[in-house]
Amino acid sequence: MSEIHTQRVTFTRGRRLIADGIDITGPAGSVTALVGPKGSGKSTLLRLIAGALRADSGSMSLDAEPLSSLHRRERAQRIALVEQEWATADGLGGRDVVALGRVPHQGWFATTADDERVIANSLTAAGAADLADRDVATLSGGERQRINLARALAQQPSLLLADEPTNHLDIRAQWETMTLLHGLSRNGMTVIAALHDLNHAAAFADHVVVLADGRVAAAGSAPEVLTAETIAAVWGISLEVMRRADSDRPLLVFPLLA
Template sequence: MTLSAKSLRWSRGGHLVVDDVTIDPVPGETIGLLGPNGSGKSSLLRLLAGVDRPDSGAVTLDGTDIHSLGRRTLACRVAMVGQHAHTEVDIRVRDVVRLGRIPHADVLGRDDGGDAAIAHALEVTGMTEHADRLWRAMSGGERQRAQIARALAQEPEELLLDEPTNHLDIQHQLDILERVVALPVTSYVALHDLNLAAMFCDRVIVLEKGRVVAHGAPAEALTEQMIQQVYGVRAAVSYEGGTPVIRYHRIRASSYT
């Protein structure tokens, strides 16, 4: 068993943003959460992380409602990386990553496995050589990798990533997702790039206005009809080794003369 959702509904400001979503992953799967802006991806991740509480339905961890678990207990199992991370403190990367060890420390602040976990997280994200750099001196992509390292330092069994490829160049997009799917964890990854989702996700869930409109293996869910319906663009879907490859049609020809 792992982190699951059943019949989730959640409204914000009187607007329904997650509408009857059920997810029952196989432990160790990488699940892609897809959909246009405003479709409910980030809201669903916040519910899965226990940051927000659904109006109805439940998020469970090994069959137990996560809101009946203590915050420390939950943080030892579930780690989340949001889209944005800001701080005015001139903190080193190593210390950012060390924040992920807080749930594992005892009342005296001792954490026997902390240094090894931090070193491993830095290595996995390719940030070892940047460990002593200051946060404000790094690019957006480097900060993103540092935040992923912080989450991995928690040594979670469930990992929630909200647009982890933002600010990353193509090489680092591929590198981070390669590293994520190799981890022995259940991962929920919100993505905009359908081709990346097709390459790296075991399953995808496509949201439209908070509802699931497609769900399954990428080859089943990422169809030309779905892309037209949900994203409002025409696309051609071909296959390489069973993996969908999506090529978009231009909406209009250039008017430059």
């Protein structure tokens, strides 16, 4: 199981400090929810950890091993990033896109029977088996989301980074996705998911990190972090924080209008 740490990570674009000394921990075998207002730096942090962006300063480690010491291929074997963006060539089928997840594990030779098994299992786990033969150019936002997730699973990473994995999904698909991420963590995968829906973080996350203006504003368990005070300070909205009957996990509701 892999624990991820970032220490004093900074990232600047132009004159803007987008990540301003970020220290976070993603505990091994658990789901960490990364929450924060629009533009707070969630996607940037995930891309920095995945190696899609390079930090200006600071350090990151996976299992106490500096990420900077991992070769690109090794990093891709251990860390997968599920993004919103869709950068695949038209004309590919769903299965072809998922097969790309095997590339970091493959040698010079063609896909093996083992790869085929992993691809099929990943499609099934992500609820995308029926999309295997579809031209990806014709997929809806939610269907793309499932194929992207299946592709990341095919990478068999120890750290899965998911950027708004429930975006575009209907309520049942949101439940299935969050249940899948939770299940993966219980099987030893470390998951960090950037989420907009604070109730998803409240219900499913083991650990919650709040970003605001490129800094960590709060971190801890859902009941510790998702308080009315923190939400008001960071998002500028007064939500009602209720308690579930059977759990100390919070339930966040909008105040009723008069």
